[in-house]
Amino acid sequence: MAKLNVNGKTIDIVVADDTPLLWAIREQIGLTGTKYGCGVAQCGACTVHIDGVATRSCALPVSGVTPEQKIVTIEGLSPDGMHAIQQAWIKHEVPQCGFCQSGMIMAAAALLQANPKPSEADIASEMTNICRCGTYNRVKAAILDVAAGGTLGRG
């Protein structure tokens, strides 16, 4: 059993304590926007926010999250898909296959929340998610665009 606060709703789920948060989100809660890429905190595809901090959910058991902690997944980042980061992602056409992009977007949103004016070096050192399609330069350009516009503030 676990009680989780996901995207503003408190949800009770029946699950073994040591189940990674990623799989509880995907299989018990049914939100599949958060992806499995490695299971060992290497790739970032499973990134969610926990109290605003980007967290790799594959390496965190549900027992490690309290009912008070606010988990936000890609589905909860904005009500309408129009978070500044999401808009920038569309404008710059960042995604190729898209599989890594939920994690990229969640990592980028948390980065900008913590550091609204990151330098290129900040971005390169903070954004450690893997993208096999090779969208890194577009990711960087989209983040810089949001930072320059100061349009972050929604979601």
Added chain:
Amino acid sequence: MTVSTQTTSFRPSRRSVLAGSAAATGAFTFGFAIPFGDEAAAQAPNPEINAWVVIQPDDKVVIRIARSEMGQGTLTGLAQLVAEELQCDWSKVTTEYPTPGQNVARNRVWGNFSTGGSRGIRESHEYVRKGGAAARMMLIQAAANEWKVPASECLAENGVITHKASGRSLRYGQVAAAATKVEAPKEVPLKDPKTWTIAGKPLARLDTADKTTGKKIYGMDLKLPGMLNAAIRDCPVFGGKVKSFDAAKIKDMPGVKHVLPVGDSAVTVVAETWWQAKTALDALPIVWDEGQHAKVSSASIAEWLKEGLDAQSAVVGNQNGDVKAAIANAARTVEAVYSYPYQNHACMETMNATALYTPEKCEVWTPTQNGEAALAAASEASGLPVAKCEAYKIDLGGGFGRRGAVHDWVRQVVAIAKQIPGTPVKLIWSREEDMLHGRFHPVTQCKLTGALDKDGNLTGLAMRISGQSIVAGIFPQNIRDGKDPVVFQGLNAPGPEASIGYTIPNLLIDHAMRNPHVPPGFWRGVNLNQNAIYLESFMDELAHAAGKDPLEFRRALMKDHPKHLAVLNAAAERAEWGKPLPAGVFRGICQTMGFGSYVAAVAEVSVSAEGKLKIHRIVAATDCGHAVNPAQIERQVEGSFVYGLSAALHGEITIKDGRVEQENFDTYPVLRMDEMPKVETVIVASGGFWGGVGEPTIAVAAPAVLNAIFAATGKRIRSLPLKNADLKRA
């Protein structure tokens, strides 16, 4: 059956899932289901003008796409080509995938589904454009019939047909139903690409939005009513078998439903959730019969390939003049041996598929680069004829060649589903399984000998490749007279495909095939990657030996290769080859040709005293003939460099005790943002031919960087990946 609602984003709606559950015993389909007869098509609410084009009464245009979308933008590019000839309103375009089963049922009206070898556009542009043009002609004819005027007096533009003389006009949606009854034209002329207004333009992709919200459904996300989840473990030693497994040990673990053999080499645990399945599988005692390859190692493979470098017997790929004599008579010879490791595709989304088997029908949902091959695999694995099988394609979380030629995971999921008839089951490979059971970018080594005359001109080149053949591993029936033509990519005699860009008076390029037990696969760029490293690094070695500028040395050999030369010049010019760089930054250059396109690159790197490499910038030039969507080409070039640089810097699968040693991204690192250089793309679209885009530029990433490293350090790296090289100043 659901109606024609599948859009590019593949969103199984609640309704389609429910429809699926009602039909779970048979006619489950996520895809559209257009009635196939012409008459039925005319009565359908969404008239099919022809196989490629459906126009709805509200003018919405649905363009059918046979190739797979894996991030490369083919979906958008192909739609642009159809829309260009159709002369429709681009803002009203959506796309859908016909299923492989429908293709079979309709006599392969959509042609080849295979999406590999950068073929998505270059091999289907003609018939998809004809599909669009024929549909336009039929729509015009339908309007002309209604107005009782000759079709030649009518014009179609932006989805509207006008008859100028009478000032009348009709929208496509208004005549679509009538157009389905018009006889298809026999002669279908195509537009001159110079007049294109939709194709050739940097239009936005059609499939971006859902990739930013988590809404897009990948194969891994698929959920069918009553579905169970499977995790699998195949014998880690290729060619080994399962001796025994102790299902009793795990059968009471949470959620576990079945513990089953899969073929003779794998075991699966089927559970309520995938995490339960994986957890139980990890606890399952399995005894393997590792078979005859359990002693093979990377070192033993390397020894075997090394022997091939000087072996008597080899198959010739390209030859002219008398290279032996040229070497014997040379003022100076240069010799070098290069080697390239195994590499894994490491698609971001691991292999997965969902299957539902009943004795009457076998259905598979899977991300695949070749829906027809997935269908064939389902048929073979299920034992049911193709007509009783169906494969539904789902957009891929990366393909890179892994999801094309071999559908091993589809065979597995069908073998599992067959043991639990009537229950849908989703098989997901763990990253570890994916890493261990790749179809690997094969190992080769290469020995090169160059002959220079007293003026430093190249008079002869011998190039012996020793190593594994992908074709022998996957399509052995295509090996003729012992020759795998793919091994010679980029080294062929002059011609439209993968030709060498140099005229060398005496040349011999041959291959000693050595096939280790590790299964090879087509890997983005295929053999062009290794061959470009060998030839282009060696050209650099020769230039330095001859005391010449690497660009000038190449140019002197390229007079008869104007397209190769043009991209080389374009890259050199944009990169300002020869002009000074900031202190500590050095350039390297290279060129090659493959997948129908000509490519060249200049890399700028610096290497610190401690040996730390930084790649500052890569300028890439590509001539793919017709550029269907320049914006997507730029993205493909950037992406290809990430793939190519990942391989050059880090990519190495090693073999120990017959099995792969790397299991995840911690031991198989790939390029991340901090290592990513700036990329500038120069598109030299010379027109007149159709070259590929997704792959060719990968091949110039590594040699440009390797040559720049030499310029920076004087160190010639001949063994990849770079992580094993010591770049520290001596």
